[in-house]
Amino acid sequence: MGEKSLSFNNLLATWKKLAAQYNIAWKNSFIQWELPPNITADFALTLALPISHKTKQKPPKIAKQIIKITDCLDLEYTITTQGYINFRLPTAYYQQFLNKTLIQTGQNFWGEKKNFRLNIEYVSANPTGYLHLAHFRHAVVGNTLANIYQFCGYPITREYYINDRGGQITSLINSIYHFYHQLQNVTPTKMGQIEYAGEASQEIARQLITKWDSKYINRELNKEDFITWKKEILELILARIRQDLEKCGVKFDVWFSEASLYEKKEHLELLTELEKKDLVYTQNGATFFRSSRGGDDKDRVIIKQDGDYTYFFSDILYHLNKSKRADKLINIWGADHHGTIARLKSAYQLLGHKPENLQIILVQTVNLLTKDGPARFSKRAGNTIELAEALKYLQLDQLKLFLLEKDPNQPLSINTELLKENQEKTRLYYIQYAHARCHQIFQKANEKNIERIGSGIDLLTDQAERSIFNLLIRFVFVLENVIEENKSHHLINYLYELARIWQIYYQNSIILESESPELTSQKLLLVKNIQIILKLGLELMEIKAPERM
Structure with a gap:
C-alpha cells in the first residue's frame, strides 16, 4: 500500500521479516484493531503467540524481543501476560494521516504497482441461456475483488470463460431447433428431448425466425448448418449476457472461447506433454489422467470412449493457457463445482505450477423471497430470475450490496417485502x-x-x-x-x-x-x-x- 507516515510500513516490514525468520506466514489478523473497552491502546500485535508456539518460549519473553527490534520511539506500548503488545499511536501520526488524505483526496491509499500479474475469472456462465440472479452474485463479487486488487497495485486481467463446445451446446441447439418449429406451428419430423425449455430458448428461436423465416423447417441440420446455428445462437446469447453485465458496470478484458483451445491444437500439445511425463494411461477404451499423484482421490478420465474430450481436460488446457498470461489465477465458481477443485489443483501442480497460485472461490446460491414465496433458479426448467426481473424489486445499488454483504460461500436470501418496509x-x-x-x-x-x-x-x-x-x-x-x-x-x-x-x-x-x-x-x-x-x-x-x- 502507499507509504505510511511515521514509518508504519517500516513497522510492518520489520514484523513480517521476523515472522518469515520463523517460517510463519504473515496474516493480517496478527494485528488486532478491535480491543476490549478497558484497553486504551489503538491496536494489538499478536505475533509473539505463533513465535512462542514455534520456539516453546513464553509469549511475554518473545514480545520483549519484538519490542527490541521495533522502532518504538513514537509509540507507547504495554505487554500483557498473554504476550499481546498493545500499541498506542501518537497524535502526530493521525494528524499526518488526515492531512495526507485531505491533500491527495484519497490517492495516498493507492497501492504501489506490483510486478505480479493476476487473472480473475468470474461469472463464466454456460451460454445456454441468460444470466440469473446467482450469476450476478458472481459478477459483483468478482468485479469488486478485481477493483480492490487493482486499487492495491496489482495488474489485473478480468476474464470470462465461454464453454462453447460439448454436449450442453448441442442440447441447447436442439432445444432452440424445436421451438423454431413450434413457434411456426410445425411439428419437427425428428423430435429430440428439450433440455432447455426457458424463455431464453424461445426468444432466440423467435429471433432466428425473424432472420431465416422457414428456411430450416424440417431440414435436418448437416455439419455446416450446425456450425451456422451454433454461431448465431451463441452470438445472440453472449450479446445479451454482455448487455446485462454492463448494466451492473461489469466489463471483461478477455472473453475466452473453450473451442479456441482445440482450434489452435493446444490439446495435442498437452497430450504429448502428459505422455512424456507418464501422466496418462488407457483403460477400457478411455484415457485417464493420473490426478491421484497430486492428491486427488482417484484418476480422472480426460478422453471418453467415444473419443470426445471431457470438461476436466478442457479445464486443464484452459488453466495452462491462463498461466502463460498471469502469475496467479483466481477463479470464482458456483458451489456446485466443489468436486472439481482437488482434481484441477492436482493437475496444475503435476504440470509444474505452484498450487497456491491457483485460488478458487466458491459462491453459493441466491434466493429471492417475494410475497409469492421463494423463486428458484434453473436454466433447464426455464424458471430463472433474470436481472430485469430482480430490479423490479430492488434498486441496482441495493442488489449489489446484498449480493456482496455476506461471505460468498454462504447461501443468500433477499426478502423483497422486508426491504420495502425497512429500506432506511x-x-x-x-x-x-x-x-x-x-x-x-x-x-x-x-x-x-x-x-x-x-x-x-x-x-x-x-x-x-x-x-x-x-x-x-x-x-x-x-x-x-x-x-x-x-x-x-x-x-x-x-x-x-x-x-x-x-x-x-x-x-x-x-x-x-x-x-x-x-x-x-x-x-x-x-x-x-x-x-x-x-x-x-x-x-x-x-x-x-x-x-x-
Missing part, C-alpha cells in the same frame, strides 16, 4: 446517508462562509474522535484483509462501522461551532476524511456515493 434500516442506506451527511455539512459551512479546513487535531481530544481516527487508518488494512481472504464483505462491514460511529458522533457533537473557528476547522478535517473514505469504499463496489438522500 439497510446497511446501504446507512452508508450512503453517512456520506450525504458529510456533503451537507460542507454545504452548510459554505452558507455560513466557513471555508477553512484545518490541519491540526490538537483540539479533537474526545475518545469518540480518536475512535474515528483509528477507524480511518484501518481502511488500507481492510483492503489488505479482503485480498488475503478474497472476501469483499469485509469492506462492507468496515464502511458500515465507520458510518455508524460517524452518525453517533454527529448526533452528540456540534460540527460547525461559530464561536470556535479553530475547533470547527479541525472537525471539518475529520469530516472530509470520513467523506473521502466512504466514497472510495463505495466506488470500489461501484455503488453510488450520493450527495443528497
Whole structure:
C-alpha cells in the first residue's frame, strides 16, 4: 500500500521479516484493531503467540524481543501476560494521516504497482441461456475483488470463460431447433428431448425466425448448418449476457472461447506433454489422467470412449493457457463445482505450477423471497430470475450490496417485502446517508462562509474522535484483509462501522461551532476524511456515493 507516515510500513516490514525468520506466514489478523473497552491502546500485535508456539518460549519473553527490534520511539506500548503488545499511536501520526488524505483526496491509499500479474475469472456462465440472479452474485463479487486488487497495485486481467463446445451446446441447439418449429406451428419430423425449455430458448428461436423465416423447417441440420446455428445462437446469447453485465458496470478484458483451445491444437500439445511425463494411461477404451499423484482421490478420465474430450481436460488446457498470461489465477465458481477443485489443483501442480497460485472461490446460491414465496433458479426448467426481473424489486445499488454483504460461500436470501418496509434500516442506506451527511455539512459551512479546513487535531481530544481516527487508518488494512481472504464483505462491514460511529458522533457533537473557528476547522478535517473514505469504499463496489438522500 502507499507509504505510511511515521514509518508504519517500516513497522510492518520489520514484523513480517521476523515472522518469515520463523517460517510463519504473515496474516493480517496478527494485528488486532478491535480491543476490549478497558484497553486504551489503538491496536494489538499478536505475533509473539505463533513465535512462542514455534520456539516453546513464553509469549511475554518473545514480545520483549519484538519490542527490541521495533522502532518504538513514537509509540507507547504495554505487554500483557498473554504476550499481546498493545500499541498506542501518537497524535502526530493521525494528524499526518488526515492531512495526507485531505491533500491527495484519497490517492495516498493507492497501492504501489506490483510486478505480479493476476487473472480473475468470474461469472463464466454456460451460454445456454441468460444470466440469473446467482450469476450476478458472481459478477459483483468478482468485479469488486478485481477493483480492490487493482486499487492495491496489482495488474489485473478480468476474464470470462465461454464453454462453447460439448454436449450442453448441442442440447441447447436442439432445444432452440424445436421451438423454431413450434413457434411456426410445425411439428419437427425428428423430435429430440428439450433440455432447455426457458424463455431464453424461445426468444432466440423467435429471433432466428425473424432472420431465416422457414428456411430450416424440417431440414435436418448437416455439419455446416450446425456450425451456422451454433454461431448465431451463441452470438445472440453472449450479446445479451454482455448487455446485462454492463448494466451492473461489469466489463471483461478477455472473453475466452473453450473451442479456441482445440482450434489452435493446444490439446495435442498437452497430450504429448502428459505422455512424456507418464501422466496418462488407457483403460477400457478411455484415457485417464493420473490426478491421484497430486492428491486427488482417484484418476480422472480426460478422453471418453467415444473419443470426445471431457470438461476436466478442457479445464486443464484452459488453466495452462491462463498461466502463460498471469502469475496467479483466481477463479470464482458456483458451489456446485466443489468436486472439481482437488482434481484441477492436482493437475496444475503435476504440470509444474505452484498450487497456491491457483485460488478458487466458491459462491453459493441466491434466493429471492417475494410475497409469492421463494423463486428458484434453473436454466433447464426455464424458471430463472433474470436481472430485469430482480430490479423490479430492488434498486441496482441495493442488489449489489446484498449480493456482496455476506461471505460468498454462504447461501443468500433477499426478502423483497422486508426491504420495502425497512429500506432506511439497510446497511446501504446507512452508508450512503453517512456520506450525504458529510456533503451537507460542507454545504452548510459554505452558507455560513466557513471555508477553512484545518490541519491540526490538537483540539479533537474526545475518545469518540480518536475512535474515528483509528477507524480511518484501518481502511488500507481492510483492503489488505479482503485480498488475503478474497472476501469483499469485509469492506462492507468496515464502511458500515465507520458510518455508524460517524452518525453517533454527529448526533452528540456540534460540527460547525461559530464561536470556535479553530475547533470547527479541525472537525471539518475529520469530516472530509470520513467523506473521502466512504466514497472510495463505495466506488470500489461501484455503488453510488450520493450527495443528497
